[in-house]
Amino acid sequence: MRSSSETDAAQSKHHEHVAEFINVSKRFGSILAADRLSLGIRRGEFLSFLGPSGCGKTTALRMLAGFEPPSEGILRIDNTDMSTVPSYRRPVNMVFQHYALFPHMTVAQNVGYGLRQRRPRLPKAEIGARVQKTLSTVRLDDFGARRIWELSGGQQQRVALARAIINEPSILLLDEPMAALDAKLRVEMQRELLDLQRILGITFVLVTHDQEEALSMSDRICIMGGGRIMQVGNPQELYDRPRNRYVANFVGKANILQGEVLARQAGQARIVLPSGTEVLVPDVTRDTRRHVEVVVRPEALSLGCAHSDKGTAIPARVTHRTFLGDHTEYLLQADGIGALQVNLPRQAETASGGHGVGDDVHILWAAGTGLVLAAED
Ligand SMILES: Nc1ncnc2c1ncn2[C@@H]1O[C@H](COP(=O)(O)OP(=O)(O)O)[C@@H](O)[C@H]1O
Numbered sequence: 001m002r003s004s005s006e007t008d009a010a011q012s013k014h015h016e017h018v019a020e021f022i023n024v025s026k027r028f029g030s031i032l033a034a035d036r037l038s039l040g041i042r043r044g045e046f047l048s049f050l051g052p053s054g055c056g057k058t059t060a061l062r063m064l065a066g067f068e069p070p071s072e073g074i075l076r077i078d079n080t081d082m083s084t085v086p087s088y089r090r091p092v093n094m095v096f097q098h099y100a101l102f103p104h105m106t107v108a109q110n111v112g113y114g115l116r117q118r119r120p121r122l123p124k125a126e127i128g129a130r131v132q133k134t135l136s137t138v139r140l141d142d143f144g145a146r147r148i149w150e151l152s153g154g155q156q157q158r159v160a161l162a163r164a165i166i167n168e169p170s171i172l173l174l175d176e177p178m179a180a181l182d183a184k185l186r187v188e189m190q191r192e193l194l195d196l197q198r199i200l201g202i203t204f205v206l207v208t209h210d211q212e213e214a215l216s217m218s219d220r221i222c223i224m225g226g227g228r229i230m231q232v233g234n235p236q237e238l239y240d241r242p243r244n245r246y247v248a249n250f251v252g253k254a255n256i257l258q259g260e261v262l263a264r265q266a267g268q269a270r271i272v273l274p275s276g277t278e279v280l281v282p283d284v285t286r287d288t289r290r291h292v293e294v295v296v297r298p299e300a301l302s303l304g305c306a307h308s309d310k311g312t313a314i315p316a317r318v319t320h321r322t323f324l325g326d327h328t329e330y331l332l333q334a335d336g337i338g339a340l341q342v343n344l345p346r347q348a349e350t351a352s353g354g355h356g357v358g359d360d361v362h363i364l365w366a367a368g369t370g371l372v373l374a375a376e377d
C-alpha cells in the first residue's frame with residue numbers, strides 16, 4: 001500500500017512538476033473538448049483522469065503526447081514549453097486503448113520499434129539487449145520470437161507496455177489500457193501496472209472511466225466533466241470531501257439531499273431537511289446560500305429506533321434489502337426526502353437482528369457526518 005500523505009508531503013516540499021497544463025483549451029469545430037485545464041502533474045506520481053465517456057480525457061492525454069495542439073494555453077513538460085516540440089521529441093510515451101501493435105512483427109520487433117527509429121542509429125547489439133531487458137521487466141522473457149496473434153489479451157497488453165517504456169520516457173500515458181480485458185485479468189493487470197511503476201519510478205498518467213480502477217491505483221485523481229476539471233485530489237479526499245454534486249456522484253455511492261440552512265458556525269451548518277428533521281453537517285463551502293445540497297455516504301448512516309442518542313432520527317420504510325456478505329445494502333423511503341441508501345456492516349446487522357422489507361425504521365444521522373456541497377459553477 002502506498003501512503004498518499006507521505007508522497008504528498010515529499011512532493012509538496014519539492015513542488016516539482018513533470019508536466020503542467022496552464023489554461024489549456026481544445027476546440028474541435030464547435031465542440032469544446034478541453035475547457036481551460038490547469039493542472040500540475042507531480043514527478044513520479046500515479047495520476048488518473050476520471051470521467052464519463054466524451055468528457056475530454058483522451059483529448060487531454062493526446063495534447064500532452066503532442067498528437068493534438070491546444071487551441072489555447074500552454075503545456076509544459078520538464079519545465080519546457082511544448083508548443084513547438086513535436087510528438088516524437090517529447091519525453092512521453094503512450095499505451096493506446098487497443099494497443100496498436102504491429103501484427104506482422106514479432107514481439108521483440110514490436111518492442112524494439114522505437115529504438116530502431118532513433119537517429120543516429122543505435123548498435124544492433126544494444127537494441128537487442130534493451131529489448132530483452134524490457135521484455136524481462138514485463139515478464140515476457142521467452143516471448144520475443146512469438147507473433148502478436150499467438151498471445152493472449154493480457155500478454156498483448158504487456159507487449160504494448162514494453163514498447164512504450166523501452167525509450168525510458170519521463171511520463172507514461174495510458175488511455176484506458178485495461179478496457180479490453182475481462183474483469184479478472186483487469187485486476188491482475190492493475191497490480192502489474194502498479195508494480196511496474198514502482199520498478200521504473202516514472203510518472204504514470206492513466207485515463208479511465210472506471211471509478212474503482214482510479215480509486216485503487218492513483219496517488220491523485222483528476223475528475224473531469226464536460227471538458228473541465230471538476231476536482232483534483234487523492235482518493236480519500238475526493239470521497240470524503242467532494243466539492244460538488246458531480247464529484248460526489250462520480251466517486252462512490254452518494255445520498256444527496258436538499259436542505260435549508262438555519263445557521264452556520266465554526267465550519268458546520270445546521271440544516272433542516274424536507275422531512276422536518278435537523279442535522280448538523282460540516283460546511284467548507286463558504287457559501288451564504290440558504291438552499292443547499294448535502295451529501296451523506298450510505299455507510300455513514302445507520303438504522304435504529306427513534307430515541308437514540310447517536311444523532312438525528314429520520315423515519316423511513318425499508319423498500320429493498322440486499323445481503324452482500326460483508327455488508328447489507330438497504331434502500332429506504334423517507335418521508336419528504338425520498339429514496340436513501342444505508343449500508344450496514346455485518347457486525348451491526350448481527351447485533352440488531354436486521355430489518356426486513358416493509359419495516360418502519362429510523363435512519364440515524366450522527367452529528368457531524370455528511371457534507372454541504374458547493375453549487376456547480
Ligand atoms: N478529432 C476529433 N474531432 C472532433 N471531435 C472530437 C475529436 N476528438 C474528440 N472529439 C470530441 O471531443 C469530446 C471529448 O472527446 P474525448 O477526449 O475523446 O473524450 P473521452 O476520452 O473522455 O471519452 C467529445 O465530444 C468528442 O466527440
Ligand SMILES: [Mg+2]
Nearest residue numbers: 057058059207
Ligand atoms: Mg477516451
